[in-house]
Amino acid sequence: MHATYTSHTTSATSPSARLPRVNKQWHAMDGTSDEPPARPPAEGDAAPFVWSDAVAKAFPAAFVAFLQANAIHPDNYAIEDVPRYVRVKIMKNDPSDELARGPGTSIEPLGHAELERQLGTSIEPVDWLPGYHRLPSHVKIAGCDAYRSGQLYGIDVSSGAAVAALDAQPGDDVLDLCCAPGAKLCAIADGMDGRGTLTGVDVSEERLAACRTLCLKYGLAHARLVLCDGQQFDEMPPRRKEAPEAEEEGCVAESREESGGEESGGEGGGGEEGVGDGGVGEAGGGGAAKAPRTRKRRRHERQGAFLLGSALGESSDAAGGRRGYDRVIVDAECTHDGSIKHLAKFAHWGWETFERRFLEPSRLASLAELQLALLRNGFRLLRPGGTLVYSTCSFARAQNEDVVAALLAAEPTAALVPVESLAGAPCRPGALPHTLRFEPRLSQSSGLFVARVHKKV
DSSP: OOTTOOOOOOOSOOOOSSOOOOSSOOSOTTSSOSOOOOOOOOTTOOSSOOOOHHHHHTOOHHHHHHHHHTTOOGGGGOOSOOOEEEEEOOOOSSHHHHHHHOTTOOOOOOOHHHHHHHHTSOOEEOTTSTTEEEEOTTOOOTTSHHHHTTSEEEOOHHHHHHHHHHOOOTTOEEEETTOTTSHHHHHHHHTTTTOSEEEEEESOHHHHHHHHHHHHHTTOTTEEEEESOTTTOOOOOEEEOSSOOTTSTTOHHHHGGGGTTSOOOSOOSTTOOOSSTTSSSOSTTSOOOOOOOOHHHHHHHHTTOSEEOTTEEEEETTTTSOOOEEEEEEEOOOOOTTOHHHHHHHHHHOHHHHHHHHSOHHHHHHHHHHHHHHHHHHHHHEEEEEEEEEEESOOOGGGTHHHHHHHHHHOTTEEEOOOGGGTTSSOEEOSSTTOEEEOHHHHSSOOEEEEEEEEOO
């Protein structure tokens, strides 16, 4: 680990404070989700995919040109590998957990020794991020009992850092404006102790289906999923029921049967795992498996919810005025140039899909506009006094500091504040005050930019 390492991430291009709204949220140039074509892994392939220096040496010319244009130094990729990470779910004696594991059952807390026994390898707790564990990148988790019972899931520590920066509290109304494939949503829910409301929005139906599968598996009774372009989403937090019941229509318990008991979906963006063994979106890297659509779920979809947890009512809490969300996270679509696992997957599948879906010139030209539009809409939906987190897995300043600076210029009530929950994290300061950057050589994770914005009263 090189504690003194800094990267070069300046760029000459930046969005202005006033940018036109883009017509759609980019997930792929061809209108599909951003997963590469499904290919069955060869026998003996490690899952998730493992980085090597050969990946960086094989970067296609278009990606090298992008790195040069954004002054992203090749040393960012001068690593042997990054570890795999899992989060151990906090099992509580509340209705959500009983729905996840089945009525009348109980699960003992998962200790360190038991987790090592099930995974068959030594693991290390991440000292600056409680609940997360580091393990060798080649280790598979889907076969262990803890994974099957919903006690752990794969998520990169960079995504965990974005969730920690949000610091959602029990009772908060939380909005994840780019929620798929869902590991961040599960991690946010863990910190809410089953109280409050959690709304996830995504423009891709395939990726949102993977997110729904996770919500069902992990029993997120206070979660609502909405299929919508995050730039245009305009719903207030849902109403919380006084006493959630498993028998209510649209509830987590009834919907469990639809998931087939397995996680499905395409690869995760950013630091969320999504390929092969135990990641957030399994299915060999293909699109999300479409669950059977029941009459009750179709009725909820007509009312605007892709999934509605049993603890939530169908009406919004906006009666009598717009109240807004206590916490909003915008983990924006980006070029994924800092996502080590993401790049390793495309090195395995072939770079053609990566070039077409992330480096196409018209997409790059409008990407910062999209990011700012998402950020401004998230800030609009934030209540006065609330907190917003903006993050990407890109090293490019044009997608990070420049986007945040444009928000600050356009919104006089927006102010950057310190990310106190990451005070001990292995990261370095960004180019704006209080912003942070995680980098593979320093952080042993994929790249992450994170900014915490307060909305003044």
